[in-house]
Amino acid sequence: MYVTLPSDFGAPEQFNIVVGPASRPNDASLKAGDTLFYEGDPVDWLYQVKSGVLRLTRVLEDGRQQVIAFGFPGDIVGFPSDGLHHTDCDALVDTRLQPYRRSALDSGERNPELHSVLLNAALHEISAMQDHFMMLGRKSAAEKVASFLCVLTNRIGKHVDGYQQVRLPMSRSDIADFLGLTTETVCRTFTQLRKSKIIEIENIYTITVVRPDALLGLTMRDCD
Amino acid sequence: MYVTLPSDFGAPEQFNIVVGPASRPNDASLKAGDTLFYEGDPVDWLYQVKSGVLRLTRVLEDGRQQVIAFGFPGDIVGFPSDGLHHTDCDALVDTRLQPYRRSALDSGERNPELHSVLLNAALHEISAMQDHFMMLGRKSAAEKVASFLCVLTNRIGKHVDGYQQVRLPMSRSDIADFLGLTTETVCRTFTQLRKSKIIEIENIYTITVVRPDALLGLTMRDCD
DNA sequence: CGGGTTCTTGACTATCTTCAACGAAAGTGG
DNA sequence: CCACTTTCGTTGAAGATAGTCAAGAACCCG
Numbered sequence: 001m002y003v004t005l006p007s008d009f010g011a012p013e014q015f016n017i018v019v020g021p022a023s024r025p026n027d028a029s030l031k032a033g034d035t036l037f038y039e040g041d042p043v044d045w046l047y048q049v050k051s052g053v054l055r056l057t058r059v060l061e062d063g064r065q066q067v068i069a070f071g072f073p074g075d076i077v078g079f080p081s082d083g084l085h086h087t088d089c090d091a092l093v094d095t096r097l098q099p100y101r102r103s104a105l106d107s108g109e110r111n112p113e114l115h116s117v118l119l120n121a122a123l124h125e126i127s128a129m130q131d132h133f134m135m136l137g138r139k140s141a142a143e144k145v146a147s148f149l150c151v152l153t154n155r156i157g158k159h160v161d162g163y164q165q166v167r168l169p170m171s172r173s174d175i176a177d178f179l180g181l182t183t184e185t186v187c188r189t190f191t192q193l194r195k196s197k198i199i200e201i202e203n204i205y206t207i208t209v210v211r212p213d214a215l216l217g218l219t220m221r222d223c224d
Numbered sequence: 225m226y227v228t229l230p231s232d233f234g235a236p237e238q239f240n241i242v243v244g245p246a247s248r249p250n251d252a253s254l255k256a257g258d259t260l261f262y263e264g265d266p267v268d269w270l271y272q273v274k275s276g277v278l279r280l281t282r283v284l285e286d287g288r289q290q291v292i293a294f295g296f297p298g299d300i301v302g303f304p305s306d307g308l309h310h311t312d313c314d315a316l317v318d319t320r321l322q323p324y325r326r327s328a329l330d331s332g333e334r335n336p337e338l339h340s341v342l343l344n345a346a347l348h349e350i351s352a353m354q355d356h357f358m359m360l361g362r363k364s365a366a367e368k369v370a371s372f373l374c375v376l377t378n379r380i381g382k383h384v385d386g387y388q389q390v391r392l393p394m395s396r397s398d399i400a401d402f403l404g405l406t407t408e409t410v411c412r413t414f415t416q417l418r419k420s421k422i423i424e425i426e427n428i429y430t431i432t433v434v435r436p437d438a439l440l441g442l443t444m445r446d447c448d
Numbered sequence: 449c450g451g452g453t454t455c456t457t458g459a460c461t462a463t464c465t466t467c468a469a470c471g472a473a474a475g476t477g478g
Numbered sequence: 479c480c481a482c483t484t485t486c487g488t489t490g491a492a493g494a495t496a497g498t499c500a501a502g503a504a505c506c507c508g
Contacts, residue, residue, distance in 0.1 A: 058358055062445045066358040081351035106340070108332055116330070122346055127305035129353045134282055134290040136360040137404030141496065172455065180361025185496055187456055204455070204505075221286045365464065396487065406465060411488055428473085428487070455504070462497070472487075478480090 001070045001155065002132035003147045003179070028099055030091035036078075038088050043080035045099040046118060049073050052095025053169040056087040057177070067178035070170065072155050076121040079105075092169045136180045144179040145189040146218035149199065153209055164209045165202070193218075225294045225379065226356035227371045227403070252323055254315035260302075262312050267304035269323045270342060273297050276319025277393040280311040281401070291402035294394065296379050300345040303329070316393045360404045368403040369413040370442035373423070377433055388433040389426070417442075 028047075030036060036047065036054065047054075054071030068087050071077045077089060080102060100118060108115030135147060149166070157164040168175075172190075173183040190207075193199045198215050200208040209215055252271075254260060260271065260278065271278075278295030292311050295301045301313060304326060324342060332339030359371060373390070381388040392399075396414075397407045414431075417423045422439050424432040433439055 058354060060358060060362065060444065064358075064362045064445070066361050068354050068357055079347055079350050081347050086351040086354055106343075107336070112331070119330075119343065119346075122343075122350065123303055123305050126303050126346065126349055126353070127310040129350070129357075130282060130292050130310055132357070133292055133353070133360060134284065134288075136357060137290050137401075138284065138288045177361075182497060183455075184457085184498085188496090191456075220284065221288070407487075408466085408489085409464060412464095415488075449508105451507095453504105453506075455502105457502085458500085460498080460500105463495085465492105465494075467492085468490085470487105470489085472485100474483100474485075476481100476483075478482100 001072050001075060001151065002128040003135045003144070003151050004128060004131040028097045030095045030097070032091055032093045032095075034091050036089040036091065036097075037085045039085055041085045042083055043078060043085055043102050045102060046076055046078040046105060047071075047097040047099050048076045050096040050098050053092045054089055054095060055092050055170065055174060056089050058087050065177045066180075067170075067174055070178070076100075076118065079122050079125065092174075140221075141179075141181055141185050141189055142192070142218055143220065144181065145175075145186060145193070146215050148175065148179060149193075149207065149209065150212075150215055150219055153212070157209070160208065164212060166207045166209070168205045168207060225296050225299060225375065226352040227359045227368070227375050228352060228355040252321045254319045254321070256315055256317045256319075258315050260313040260315065260321075261309045263309055265309045266307055267302060267309055267326050269326060270300055270302040270329060271295075271321040271323050272300045274320040274322050277316045278313055278319060279316050279394065279398060280313050282311050289401045290404075291394075291398055294402070300324075300342065300349075303346050303349065316398075364445075365403075365405055365409050365413055366416070366442055367444065368405065369399075369410060369417070370439050372399065372403060373417075373431065373433065374436075374439055374443055377436070381433070384432065388436060390431045390433070392429045392431060 030052070037043075039058065049071045051073055054075075054077055056068040056071065056077060058066050058068055060066075069075075069077075070092075071089075078085065100114065104111055104114045105118040105122070135144060139147065152166050152168070153164045157166050159165070170178075172186050175181075176183045176186045179186070190199070190201060193215070194201050196214070198209070198211045198218070200210055202208055254276070261267075263282065273295045275297055278299075278301055280292040280295065280301060281289055282292055283289050293299075293301075294316075295313075302309065324338065328335055328338045329342040329346070359368060363371065376392070377388045377390050381390050383389070394402075396410050399405075400407045400410045403410070414423070414425060417439070418425050420438070422433070422435045422442070424434055426432055
């Protein structure tokens with residue numbers, strides 16, 4: 001999952017779980033905290049998230065970390081470059097996966113339909129990452145956090161008492177590392193949103209969006 | 225082209241020009257300033273840059289712009305998502321292109337080898353963009369500019385009097401929009417590098433790297 | 449219950465942006 | 479070819495945004 005532009009919000013994405021002929025690796029489910037693969041590992045499988053949440057990360061030598069993406073149900077992760085993984089991947093909560101052989105991506109000989117699905121997922125990934133560029137490079141902290149919450153409510157929000165409610169599966173520092181901010185800035189922005197009565201923080205991991213319109217308004221700067 | 229991590233600098237990329245059976249669209253060359261495609265256009269062709277430089281951009285409603293990538297010789301641009309282009313693309317200088325039918329990416333039936341090349345280019349794109357995330361989200365202005373110059377000298381630098389020299393085909397504001405900075409900050413950082421005698425600014429568009437080691441050192445924070 | 453982690457808040461600081469001015473370069477039209 | 483205009487690059491000063499450092503609060507887990 002990346003933070004995309006508001007224009008995409010209207011039509012919530014399709015999360016078709018592709019069921020196909022795919023024998024599974026050792027185990028297709030992870031406990032919270034388990035690692036699926038590390039940067040540098042050879043890619044034998046791609047995975048579609050069936051339930052749970054994955055976290056894809058990269059680290060710089062000096063310790064600075066970037067969360068590249070979160071993997072929510074429907075997302076496909078593990079695309080190889082030169083046959084290798086280029087991120088670490090672990091599970092934030094218990095997660096079930098549908099594995100696909102990497103060979104299905106390499107060539108459509110055996111299963112053209114699956115090949116096409118995986119290829120399109122990769123291409124989608126590119127365009128979603130382009131959205132995320134815009135966000136990382138050009139948006140303020142408030143815009144980033146608001147955009148993040150908007151995307152999250154769209155993808156995993158539940159209706160509770162007429163309001164959208166989201167359970168955040170990741171820590172504040174994961175959010176910070178995803179948005180290119182510090183944990184402190186993420187915290188402060190959450191607090192501001194709470195004080196502006198745009199969201200309510202039920203508890204650390206549960207956010208209720210009280211004024212979705214106002215939140216959406218914060219995702220972009222006023223266009224004169 | 226994205227700004228990648230220093231670890232990739234050792235091995236300069238391969239710029240194999242793939243020659244394959246591909247009838248060409250109207251014209252496979254562009255004058256400086258010409259537009260190749262716009263965001264929202266249907267994708268009929270992918271293009272490999274044979275010579276010249278392309279610029280891929282996105283704009284926000286309020287006018288903020290992000291340069292997504294530069295297309296240097298060897299790069300393949302135009303990957304579709306849902307069959308559409310998701311960036312604008314224009315030429316910074318006169319540019320020659322090798323067009324490939326989009327159908328070659330969609331399926332390998334006709335030409336498995338070309339299919340594989342295009343697919344791998346797309347996958348490479350994903351991992352290069354992940355590097356760029358790290359840069360946009362976690363690096364300081366000085367680190368960004370230094371990284372940018374390092375990548376550029378590696379890709380299009382010429383040896384002149386024993387020094388690497390680069391001709392920048394893009395404006396200061398293009399660089400700023402690529403790195404998530406303002407033109408002023410880019411200017412000031414260039415000036416600092418000049419005053420530190422790490423680079424020389426022959427003229428606005430021509431930079432000589434006097435101390436490549438120092439430049440490389442600036443691309444990352446000291447790891448304690 | 450206790451110890452450790454994560455979250456939150458405050459005070460201060462650094463970095464980068466904004467605004468403004470000026471100079472250089474490039475394009476235009478007489 | 480030269481004056482004019484426009485754009486782009488550079489620099490300075492001031493201000494804002496987000497980062498850093500530090501401390502306390504809340505939460506989690508054994």
